[in-house]
Amino acid sequence: MAGMPCPLIVYIIIIHESMRHIKYIIYVGIAMTLLAASSCSPAKPQNPNELAVRAAKVYYDYLIAGNFEAYVDGFYRPDSIPGSYREQLIVNAKQYMGQLKDDHSGLAAVQAISAKTDTVRHVGRAFLMLCFADSTKEEIVVPMVLHDGNWYLK
Numbered sequence: 001m002a003g004m005p006c007p008l009i010v011y012i013i014i015i016h017e018s019m020r021h022i023k024y025i026i027y028v029g030i031a032m033t034l035l036a037a038s039s040c041s042p043a044k045p046q047n048p049n050e051l052a053v054r055a056a057k058v059y060y061d062y063l064i065a066g067n068f069e070a071y072v073d074g075f076y077r078p079d080s081i082p083g084s085y086r087e088q089l090i091v092n093a094k095q096y097m098g099q100l101k102d103d104h105s106g107l108a109a110v111q112a113i114s115a116k117t118d119t120v121r122h123v124g125r126a127f128l129m130l131c132f133a134d135s136t137k138e139e140i141v142v143p144m145v146l147h148d149g150n151w152y153l154k
Helices: 008-040 050-065 066-071 083-104
Strands: 107-118 121-133 138-146 152-153
Touching: 050 066, 050 083, 050 107, 050 121, 050 138, 050 152, 066 083, 083 107, 083 121, 107 138
Parallel strands: none
Antiparallel strands: 107 121, 121 138, 138 152
């Protein structure tokens, strides 16, 4: 048995090779755990000014698209309103767009400019630029109310 390695050395080599695989598995497990933990970190809080002006723009985009019901539903109302009153508000929104069509050939686009919010009082003002089809523009201030985490027109 002169040329054969000692069985103890062979056993140590086998253990050493197995340990390399175990170390690899442990390192991969740690890396995956760290990756999972970092992806589960709490979401970065959003800027209330940005959220308010985006909401105002969405409601005015509803107007442009002719979705008057969604525009009317974008107003904050602490209580429910009768269906007949809601229908009157929808008719008012249609008349408003008709008036803009007569005065400026219609409302072509709305641009979000900025907003100023008071998160303690849950109110804000969104500044929008109305871009009309006749190439005129008008900056408006839209009062907003924060209720249950959503911004509504006031």
